Amino acid sequence: MVTRRLLVGWTGIAFLAVVVALAVLVPALNLGLPPSSRFHVPTHIVVLLGKWLCYALLAISLDLVWGYCGILSLGHGAFFALGGYAMGMYLMRQIGTRGVYGNPLLPDFMVFLNWKELPWYWYGFDQFWFAALMVMLVPGALAFLFGWFAFRSRVTGVYLSIITQALTYALLLAFFRNDMGFGGNNGLTDFREILGWGVREPGTRAALFVATCVALAGGFVAARAMVVSRLGLVLVAVRDAESRTRFLGWRVDRFKVFVFTASAVMAGIAGALYVPQVGIINPSEFAPTNSIEAVIWVAVGGRGTLVGAALGAVLVNGFKTWLTGAFPEVWLFALGALFVAVTLFLPKGILGTLGGRRRRPVPPTPTPAESRAAAE
Amino acid sequence: MPVETSAVLYLDGVDVSFDGFRALNGLSLVVEPGEMRAIIGPNGAGKTTMMDVVTGRTRPDSGTVLFAGVHDLSRLDEAAIAELGIGRKFQRPTVFEMHTVWDNLLLALKQRRSVFRCLTARTTAAERARLDEILGVTRLGDLRGLPAGILSHGQKQWLEIGMLLAQDPALLLVDEPVAGMTDSETEQTAMLLRDINRTRSVVVVEHDMSFVRALGVRVTVLHEGSVIAEGSLDAVSANERVVEVYLGR
Numbered sequence A: 001m002v003t004r005r006l007l008v009g010w011t012g013i014a015f016l017a018v019v020v021a022l023a024v025l026v027p028a029l030n031l032g033l034p035p036s037s038r039f040h041v042p043t044h045i046v047v048l049l050g051k052w053l054c055y056a057l058l059a060i061s062l063d064l065v066w067g068y069c070g071i072l073s074l075g076h077g078a079f080f081a082l083g084g085y086a087m088g089m090y091l092m093r094q095i096g097t098r099g100v101y102g103n104p105l106l107p108d109f110m111v112f113l114n115w116k117e118l119p120w121y122w123y124g125f126d127q128f129w130f131a132a133l134m135v136m137l138v139p140g141a142l143a144f145l146f147g148w149f150a151f152r153s154r155v156t157g158v159y160l161s162i163i164t165q166a167l168t169y170a171l172l173l174a175f176f177r178n179d180m181g182f183g184g185n186n187g188l189t190d191f192r193e194i195l196g197w198g199v200r201e202p203g204t205r206a207a208l209f210v211a212t213c214v215a216l217a218g219g220f221v222a223a224r225a226m227v228v229s230r231l232g233l234v235l236v237a238v239r240d241a242e243s244r245t246r247f248l249g250w251r252v253d254r255f256k257v258f259v260f261t262a263s264a265v266m267a268g269i270a271g272a273l274y275v276p277q278v279g280i281i282n283p284s285e286f287a288p289t290n291s292i293e294a295v296i297w298v299a300v301g302g303r304g305t306l307v308g309a310a311l312g313a314v315l316v317n318g319f320k321t322w323l324t325g326a327f328p329e330v331w332l333f334a335l336g337a338l339f340v341a342v343t344l345f346l347p348k349g350i351l352g353t354l355g356g357r358r359r360r361p362v363p364p365t366p367t368p369a370e371s372r373a374a375a376e
Numbered sequence B: 001m002p003v004e005t006s007a008v009l010y011l012d013g014v015d016v017s018f019d020g021f022r023a024l025n026g027l028s029l030v031v032e033p034g035e036m037r038a039i040i041g042p043n044g045a046g047k048t049t050m051m052d053v054v055t056g057r058t059r060p061d062s063g064t065v066l067f068a069g070v071h072d073l074s075r076l077d078e079a080a081i082a083e084l085g086i087g088r089k090f091q092r093p094t095v096f097e098m099h100t101v102w103d104n105l106l107l108a109l110k111q112r113r114s115v116f117r118c119l120t121a122r123t124t125a126a127e128r129a130r131l132d133e134i135l136g137v138t139r140l141g142d143l144r145g146l147p148a149g150i151l152s153h154g155q156k157q158w159l160e161i162g163m164l165l166a167q168d169p170a171l172l173l174v175d176e177p178v179a180g181m182t183d184s185e186t187e188q189t190a191m192l193l194r195d196i197n198r199t200r201s202v203v204v205v206e207h208d209m210s211f212v213r214a215l216g217v218r219v220t221v222l223h224e225g226s227v228i229a230e231g232s233l234d235a236v237s238a239n240e241r242v243v244e245v246y247l248g249r
């Protein structure tokens, strides 16, 4: 039998190799070598890389819907932030009596607001398994509901992009409010422990970094499995000729809802890994510009390539880190210029241009013997 | 109102208007099972709109549209109608340009079209055999691995016909299948459609009179959204109205 589509192509193998190498080398060089060594990787670099890899996972999730199914979501940052808040709530509840007010149940900001009881939606977040479940469930459920209404009413193109942007903006405003019970504009911070380990310990940081690498590799393989399956064929068909796909009998809305939900879950996981590493989650993570930046990462790396999306996220953020250090005021202009430049000169993005168009293998013409065997 | 009909496709008094413009005007049309019907008429007569109504793209303002006597097509959406067994070839050939010829056919192939089945679906030997057969019939065998976007216009037309066959519909609606084809391709297409018609009902819209003659079937003439004549090609060609609005020009 011919295996038609490789689960991971050569670029995929190279990508996974890099992620595995990072997962091994970065913690080893951070923990195993003394700071005086030339090869020592300082902890702040571990954190910075971990952050970029979370963005890379967000980029892959966005590429899945945009690159393969043509859904240009300008609100994917919302799913990332929701995953982050779910993790943040767990971390808040781990603080326990060590907060400024020493309240065993209520996080400091609630005591400060004179709240007497824990709101119902904070229940369960003292358990890691529950929080981990919510990290996936909350973004997934929101994406499912949103997709259900938007895709069934056939909202597409610019209109869809605008309402995804409105979604993240609405959440931004909501999370700013103190009475929502998510810490208002300060958000959630001052975390102490995750699963009993101090979040600021180098060992914990290294473990979080490894966990991020695992999630990134897993997210890549999952996304890849989707796009090489027959489902992936349908997604691309929807992207290129949506109404034609319907006339073949495909229920386009169901496929869109599925891929949008799966993508949101992936974005939520990325956000959940991001929060313990950076040590804070606040409403600015819902800012519309964050979601737009994510779109630019994917455009730069090459949409519809998955690996390119991850690459774009790391490159653009590397550039951002350097630029905001050197000339902090120009970042937004640089980002805009980057987007225009990519649209004009590299419409397929870095990987799309470098990789060219490698064709997927198709079964060869069967020999008469094979056809006979197949017909039986 | 219930209608007793043995027809595979039954349209009665169908009206469609776009911003006040009547594209279909009390259109009535009956296609019997196993029949092939040719539809002709000047540009803008409503031929494509009629197909839009049957396939769920356009909802009629009023009138009855029945498939196999029982399915009210005016209440179903495109996917549901396709699943009932109505396949369509578009006037402007629409294939999935980035997908290979093979994948285009695979997407069209009759199958359970659920999200979760697609995640795990493998192409079975029977599916392969069926696709190979269709590639043979449509003479696209050597092009199976090429992206459909680089096919010639005529090849895309054939690929669309192949996709129709893969869908295994009971009724085929074929909109201008030979536009852009050479004479010999046109002849082959007529043969192919006659062959298909042995097991399925077919409605063909075409302007090419030699092609319609080659089909040798009953002809319906549309003009301004209604039927003005019906019968053999010779009979409708002799009809004064038809000559005046269509053939005479």
Ligand SMILES: Nc1ncnc2c1ncn2[C@@H]1O[C@H](COP(=O)(O)OP(=O)(O)OP(=O)(O)O)[C@@H](O)[C@H]1O
Binding pocket: B018, B023, B041, B042, B043, B044, B045, B046, B047, B048, B049, B050, B091
């Ligand atoms: N979606 C639409 N909105 C507005 N007007 C439309 C729409 N679709 C069709 N029409 C109009 O309805 C009329 C019938 O169009 P239709 O495409 O059915 O004609 P046709 O018989 O297929 O013509 P042709 O031979 O040129 O393909 C035309 O005047 C067309 O402009």
Ligand SMILES: [Mg+2]
Binding pocket: B047, B048, B049, B091, B175
């Ligand atoms: Mg037409």
